[in-house]
Amino acid sequence: MSTVGNGAHILVYPYPAPSHIIPLLDLTRLLLTRGFTVTVLVTPKHLPILQPLLSTHPSTSIQPLLLSHPPKPPNSGLIAKVRASSELYHPILQWFRSHPNPPVAIVSDFFLGWTNNLARQLGLPRVVFWPSGAFAASVLDSLWRNLPRNDEPHNDDFLINLTSVPNSPVYPWWQLSEVYREYVEGDPDFEFFRNSFLDNSESWGILFNSFSDLEQIYIDHVKKELGHTRVWAVGPLLPPDDVGSATRGGQGAVSHHEVMTWLDSKAVDSVVYVCFGSRGVLTSKQTEALVAAIQHSGVHFIWAVKANGKGHVANDAGAILDQFEERVGPKGFIIRGWAPQVAILRHRAVGAFLTHCGWNSVLEGLAAGVAMLTWPMGADQFTNAKLLVDQIGVAVRACEGGDQFVPDSTELARLLAESVSETEPKRTRMMQLCDAALNAFTGGSSSMDLEDFLNRLGELQRKEL
Structure with a gap:
């Protein structure tokens, strides 16, 4: 691979949960090895997960941006957490505008679809990071876009057929996302969550932690739905050796x-x-x-x-x-x-x-x-x-x-x-x-997708979008 970063600055924003943070930090490690400068937005609680990268790369290459989400009610669910994260919109905007070398792009988790509006206000591309696969993304997009409902509310085995997704997967109602099953049309929090999710399809590009031999049919489906090819499968994102894996995710x-x-x-x-x-x-x-x-x-x-x-x-x-x-x-x-x-x-x-x-x-x-x-x-x-x-x-x-x-x-x-x-x-x-x-990461499909993605990021510093 060529070194194309040339110091281009990227803001990486994972959803604050270990299963989402860890693969995005694996991607961050690849950005750093390719010459990019990265700021990672994390909550103070999850800063320890970032420490292995901070300790092995100079502060001129990677910096944490510590911002705390507003307090949430005890045992609050996913929707409340996503809504709370959106309270960081203006603090992030202020940070961008005061930074001497602000990022040229935002890479953020799919739960943080609201960051696409932030990126638009800043005139920057937002890249959606999916720590899960293209099949799961296709299923969730179909659900939130088409809103199929249970016609037998007391029957949790009621079958939902997602005909818009390749292979037309069928699920009993109880196997669908709990958040989706609880969706209340018109409820401000639910509508915010749905709109934030649908904003992913409006973003500049999408990264999947997957590889073509595993999910080619679904990767192609996403490209067809979006109407462009700025969709990259760059997985599996893993530490390169057992030494790195020993501290991955924490002590x-x-x-x-x-x-x-x-x-x-x-x-x-x-x-x-x-x-x-x-x-x-x-x-x-x-x-x-x-x-x-x-x-x-x-x-x-x-x-x-x-x-x-x-x-x-x-x-x-x-x-x-x-x-x-x-x-x-x-x-x-x-x-x-x-x-x-x-x-x-x-x-x-x-x-x-x-x-x-x-x-x-x-x-x-x-x-x-x-x-x-x-x-x-x-x-x-x-x-x-x-x-x-x-x-x-x-x-x-x-x-x-x-x-x-x-x-x-x-x-x-x-x-x-x-x-x-x-x-x-x-x-x-x-x-x-x-x-x-x-093989996907040793000259195969994922390494080629990563190469294309990084080249496009590197170009952002050299031209105005």
Whole structure:
């Protein structure tokens, strides 16, 4: 790749949640290595996630812009958080106008569609960053644009057919985004959220954390819907090595060395990695069912569990896990808190991944070439599972459902045991896709898309849009 940045200044604005911040910081790292100057807008709470980049690049290349969102009511939902973020419109505008070398473009998360109006006022291009894939983006765009409704309000299994999306995916009502299902037409907050979302289609360009061999049909669909080709698939965005992955997303609950040493003692493809993302919390009944399934399967496992800063797990699950850990001994490794997931998945001993199908986890699993068992619980996870299981055939549907769902531990035990079997039939297809993911960034489609995107950014400093 050529170095085309020439110091061009870019404002990067992630939505303030780890699953959104981390991949956008992976993109930021690529911008920095190509000679761009980057300001990253973060809340003080999430500044630690940015520290690895701040500590490895000069302050002349990267600076944080610390702005706090206004206080929100306790347990407020996504719409309130997005609305609160828009209160930063004028502080950001003031920062731009007072900066001696203001950014030439804004790259912001898809939840921050309101920044497109900010970019317009400043006369700058806004680029939408999707930390999820083009399939999920197509589904959400279809929902918010066309507003299909449940004609049987008391039937959560009512089917919604999205005929405007390639392959015409069908979802029972309960699998659609919770925010969408709660939409109230005319409500100011909901209408703000919808309009902010639709503003993504009006933005100058779109970046997907994906790659063409995984989602070409949906990438082409987005280009057709937008009527232009400023759509780039630049994924999978991952740290280049295990050293970088050890601090990606924050300080781990256990040392990288400790996890790797435990894995080094296990046979190739013998370990199942279990994780439900940075926000997923199982109920006590779900925890009990999964404990029974793992124990009956006899597999070696690492289980990363969401915990607070002191390593405490919510509700009764903590006591259940403590007892389970004592019973399984060296066959299991339970991590209470943040885990070095990329490094774990890349280890030769890990053969399977029980995942909630968050997009970061999907890409990390694909890039590592591990078999995947899907347990989607909400958000875009049902769409991601549909892609993996039904459309490209690289994963097995283990179960699906949120708080009210409890898996059949006997059936789940069978699937866990089969997932590390050498005869697992989906492994060949998975390894092909793994190679495609790795090749995409070594001269393949993603590296070419990134090259084109960065060249266009570099040109912004040399011409007036």
